[in-house]
Amino acid sequence: MAIIEVLGPRKSYGTTVAVDGIDLDVAEGEILGVLGPNGSGKTTTVECIAGLRRPDAGTVRVAGVDPAVDRERITRLVGVQLQQAGLQPKLTVREAVALYASFFDRPLDGVALAERLGLAPKLGARYADLSGGQQQRLAVALALVGRPRIALLDELSTGLDPRSRRAVWEVIEQARDDGATIVLVTHNTEEARRLCDRVAVIDRGRITALDTPEGVISRTGERRRSVAPGPARVGRMPRCARSPHDARRPPPRRASRP
Numbered sequence: 001m002a003i004i005e006v007l008g009p010r011k012s013y014g015t016t017v018a019v020d021g022i023d024l025d026v027a028e029g030e031i032l033g034v035l036g037p038n039g040s041g042k043t044t045t046v047e048c049i050a051g052l053r054r055p056d057a058g059t060v061r062v063a064g065v066d067p068a069v070d071r072e073r074i075t076r077l078v079g080v081q082l083q084q085a086g087l088q089p090k091l092t093v094r095e096a097v098a099l100y101a102s103f104f105d106r107p108l109d110g111v112a113l114a115e116r117l118g119l120a121p122k123l124g125a126r127y128a129d130l131s132g133g134q135q136q137r138l139a140v141a142l143a144l145v146g147r148p149r150i151a152l153l154d155e156l157s158t159g160l161d162p163r164s165r166r167a168v169w170e171v172i173e174q175a176r177d178d179g180a181t182i183v184l185v186t187h188n189t190e191e192a193r194r195l196c197d198r199v200a201v202i203d204r205g206r207i208t209a210l211d212t213p214e215g216v217i218s219r220t221g222e223r224r225r226s227v228a229p230g231p232a233r234v235g236r237m238p239r240c241a242r243s244p245h246d247a248r249r250p251p252p253r254r255a256s257r258p
């Protein structure tokens, strides 16, 4: 069953059309990747799902409610990580995870989560004194500490070093194994392959492809080959890939990969 239903929302900023009628269902327990060029409307779409922006037209439903209207219910259901966290600069890491955990009924151990994300030496450090990568990992911890039913994550690993990125991916896999539904904006095809059941490609505010990660990547490869013939750089089909026709069924639960 779809826990997120996106039915043709449009959103403009002045004369800029950011989202131009996107139709999308996300099944409970699925990880959906959202890919696309800069400025194509990915963040605006996620903000509409989070209820942080109200579409000019169309409908968004999250667990059956309008996220822009029923804010209280959405706050208890959804963990959000945006590109700008906008956290109070004097909050320490330890205080921040405790604060965000307090919004939810059955949160994770926030300190343990921060430690898994490599923030053990920074538990007493203020947000303003963290590096960019540390702030980003804290934002991931804050989105997931409540064990939310839905997590919306915007470029969670952009700019992280490989070790930090792996730590973030493992935390996402744990959330998935706990049953979370996740929408993940990414520019990283390795991340999409490893984590996502399906990928939606957005361009100029519209969906141009919706398929398994491998389906989307091989289509991109085909387009490239038709322009410049040469060996295809297309990897293996991921074990987790599902047909887009399976979208209304819950995805198979998977064990965390090493």
Ligand SMILES: Nc1ncnc2c1ncn2[C@@H]1O[C@H](COP(=O)(O)OP(=O)(O)OP(=O)(O)O)[C@@H](O)[C@H]1O
Pocket: 013, 016, 017, 018, 036, 037, 038, 039, 040, 041, 042, 043, 044, 045
């Ligand atoms: N608050 C805003 N005011 C005016 N224009 C905006 C605002 N937010 C986004 N836009 C414009 O809307 C379009 C879509 O932006 P959005 O941030 O949704 O794209 P994106 O796909 O997430 O981009 P990126 O990959 O660079 O993060 C862009 O043209 C952007 O300049």
